[in-house]
Structure formats: C-alpha cells, structure tokens
Amino acid sequence: MGTVSFRLGLLGVAQDALYASRLASLELKPKHVALLCILRLRAAGSQMELAGLLGVAPSLVVLLADHLEERGAIQRVRDPADRRRQSLRLTEKGLRLLASATEVAAELDEELAAALPAADRAALSTALDRLLAASPHRS
Amino acid sequence: MGTVSFRLGLLGVAQDALYASRLASLELKPKHVALLCILRLRAAGSQMELAGLLGVAPSLVVLLADHLEERGAIQRVRDPADRRRQSLRLTEKGLRLLASATEVAAELDEELAAALPAADRAALSTALDRLLAASPHRS
DNA sequence: CCCGGCCGTGCAGCGCATGAATGATTCGGC
DNA sequence: GCCGAATCATTCATGCGCTGCACGGCCGGG
Numbered sequence: 001m002g003t004v005s006f007r008l009g010l011l012g013v014a015q016d017a018l019y020a021s022r023l024a025s026l027e028l029k030p031k032h033v034a035l036l037c038i039l040r041l042r043a044a045g046s047q048m049e050l051a052g053l054l055g056v057a058p059s060l061v062v063l064l065a066d067h068l069e070e071r072g073a074i075q076r077v078r079d080p081a082d083r084r085r086q087s088l089r090l091t092e093k094g095l096r097l098l099a100s101a102t103e104v105a106a107e108l109d110e111e112l113a114a115a116l117p118a119a120d121r122a123a124l125s126t127a128l129d130r131l132l133a134a135s136p137h138r139s
Numbered sequence: 140m141g142t143v144s145f146r147l148g149l150l151g152v153a154q155d156a157l158y159a160s161r162l163a164s165l166e167l168k169p170k171h172v173a174l175l176c177i178l179r180l181r182a183a184g185s186q187m188e189l190a191g192l193l194g195v196a197p198s199l200v201v202l203l204a205d206h207l208e209e210r211g212a213i214q215r216v217r218d219p220a221d222r223r224r225q226s227l228r229l230t231e232k233g234l235r236l237l238a239s240a241t242e243v244a245a246e247l248d249e250e251l252a253a254a255l256p257a258a259d260r261a262a263l264s265t266a267l268d269r270l271l272a273a274s275p276h277r278s
Numbered sequence: 279c280c281c282g283g284c285c286g287t288g289c290a291g292c293g294c295a296t297g298a299a300t301g302a303t304t305c306g307g308c
Numbered sequence: 309g310c311c312g313a314a315t316c317a318t319t320c321a322t323g324c325g326c327t328g329c330a331c332g333g334c335c336g337g338g
Contacts (some may be wrong), residue, residue, distance in 0.1 A: 279338100280337100280338090281316090281336100281337090282328105282334075282335105282336095282337090283326105283331105283334100283336090284334085284336105285332105285333085285334080285335095286331105286332095286333085286334105287330105287331085287332085287333100288329105288330090288331085289328105289330085289331100290327105290328095290330105290334105291326105291327085291328085291329100292310085292325105292326085292327080292328100292331090293310105293324105293325095293326090293327105293334100294323105294324090294325090294326105295313100295322105295323090295324090295325105296321105296322085296323080296324100297321095297322085298319105298320090298322100298330080298332100299318105299319085299320080299323090299325085300317105300319080301316105301317090301318085301319105302310080302316085302317085302318100303314105303316080303317105304313105304314085304315075304316095305312105305313085305314075305315095306311105306312095306313085306314095307310100307311090307312090308309105308310090308311095308328105
C-alpha cells in the first residue's frame with residue numbers, strides 16, 4: 001500500500017480517535033472543536049453555511065451548537081435581516097475553551113514530533129495546509 | 140489551529156469517508172482493505188493479533204473476516220498447533236481484490252496530487268511512512 | 279484429570295450521523 | 309398586497325459501525 005490517501009486515512013482516523021479521548025476531560029469532541037475553530041476566524045452567517053464547511057448534515061450542526069451553547073461557548077443570535085437564520089457568535093468563554101482544546105492538540109503534536117525529524121514535521125505541516133486549503137469544505 | 144494532529148485528523152477522517160464511498164463498488168470498506176493489507180505482508184497468526192494491529196475489538200475482526208471469507212478473499216484455517224486459533228490466509232482472489240482496492244486508492248492519490256506540488260507529495264509520503272512505523276498498531 | 283485462562287463467536291446495546299417531516303420565515307410572481 | 313414555493317432551524321426515527329459481555333471450545337499446569 002504505497003498510496004498516500006490510504007495511509008492518510010489510517011493515521012487520520014487513529015489521530016481523530018486519540019484526540020477525542022484526550023478531549024473527554026473538556027467534554028468536547030473533535031467536531032465541536034472544528035466548529036469553534038471556524039467561528040474564530042470567520043464569524044458564521046448561518047448554521048447551513050457551517051454544515052457545508054464542516055461537511056456534515058445541518059441537523060448535526062444543531063446538536064453541536066446545542067452542546068456548545070449549554071456550555072456558554074457560543075451564542076445563538078437571530079439574524080435581524082433574515083429571522084430564519086441563526087448567527088452563531090463565539091463568546092469569551094468559548095475562546096478560552098478553544099484555547100484549552102488547542103492546548104490538548106499541541107500535546108499530541110509533541111508526541112507526534114517525537115517520532116518525526118524536525119524537517120519532516122515542517123514539510124508535513126505545510127502539506128496538510130495546502131491540502132486543507134484545496135479541500136471542498138475549506139476552513 | 141496550527142496543530143498538526145488536528146489537521147491530520149480532519150483530513151484523515153474526510154479521506155477515509157471518501158475512500159469508503161469510492162470503495163462501495165467493490166463492496167468493501169477501508170477496514171477490510173486494512174486487513175487484507177496486513178495479511179499480504181505478514182501472514183497473520185491469529186485474529187486476536189489482527190485485532191491488535193488494526194486497533195479494533197476482536198469481535199469486529201470476526202465480522203470483517205466473515206465478509207472477506209464469503210467473498211473468497213481469505214481462508215480460515217485452524218492452526219493445527221493450537222486449534223483455538225484461526226490462521227487467516229490470503230487467497231489469489233483476495234490478492235486481486237486488494238489490487239483493485241489499491242487501484243481505487245491510487246486514483247484518489249492523483250486527485251490529491253492535483254492540489255499538491257511534487258516536492259510536497261514526496262515529503263508527505265515519507266512523513267506518513269515514519270508516523271505509521273512509529274504508530275502503536277504498526278502495519 | 280481438572281481447573282483457570284485464552285481464542286473465536288454470537289448477541290445486545292451505545293453513540294454518531296443521516297434523512298424525512300414539521301414549523302417558522304422570507305421571497306417572487308401577479 | 310397576497311399566495312404559493314423555497315429556505316432555515318429543529319425534531320424524530322432510523323441505520324450503521326463498533327464495543328462489551330457471555331458462551332463454548334480448546335490449551336497448559338498442577
């Protein structure tokens with residue numbers, strides 16, 4: 001199996017599971033972090049838009065947002081221009097929560113780095129960046 | 140989110156889902172391919188061992204092996220030395236099936252390569268190799 | 279020979295995610 | 309200005325992958 005995509009899938013799924021377990025103490029899942037991450041750099045217009053960016057069904061965004069709202073990490077604000085839409089806003093608490101989640105990911109990075117020469121680390125990072133930028137649901 | 144692990148997880152999960160959908164025509168899932176892949180380069184001693192290598196529960200290996208056996212891709216052979224164990228053997232048909240699955244993955248690689256300079260491609264490949272080699276369930 | 283432990287297997291349950299149905303809201307045609 | 313079609317958020321029922329547990333067959337030491 002010399003294919004990149006297959007190995008990328010294997011490692012990615014494993015990494016996702018690992019990250020999920022480490023995230024348990026924060027009572028979050030990777031998908032929640034992804035949502036917060038998107039909100040941080042581009043304030044979302046609607047949940048539909050988020051569903052597209054995340055690549056999941058709109059009904060799932062509802063559940064994710066519910067959980068984050070209960071936690072006080074985000075606010076649901078009815079768009080005054082179009083009262084069907086809910087604009088999700090990141091709160092201070094949400095920003096701190098995202099920082100904690102990022103911290104956890106940084107710890108994983110260190111463990112990953114232990115098995116990877118510094119040169120490979122940088123190359124991997126830029127490669128992932130470019131793939132993510134070209135990905136259908138970019139973030 | 141500058142962390143490598145998080146982006147690796149995102150892309151990996153997406154790639155896995157994409158690969159799964161492309162694999163539908165072969166009536167296989169990525170986990171099946173992973174199993175075949177392991178069998179190809181190290182003939183497995185027991186299903187327990189495979190469960191460890193795949194990082195899944197032993198009862199799942201049963202289902203995966205069932206499906207592959209019905210397809211004639213593998214054979215279950217009772218280990219004569221220890222009749223509790225089942226030695227899984229890759230058949231000719233299984234080898235061809237794995238080749239088809241690899242072909243599908245290669246097509247995905249081309250699509251991936253379209254968004255990635257050749258230099259990055261090679262760097263990504265070696266990085267994934269090293270991470271996989273250092274991974275708890277190495278294959 | 280028997281008993282504790284391991285292997286494979288069947289089964290029930292859990293969690294994530296989807297798709298269809300509902301209700302509220304907006305927009306376009308006339 | 310009104311009415312039907314389209315859109316958004318939400319809920320619910322469903323499917324599916326995976327796990328944990330219990331059972332039966334099989335091994336090795338006492």
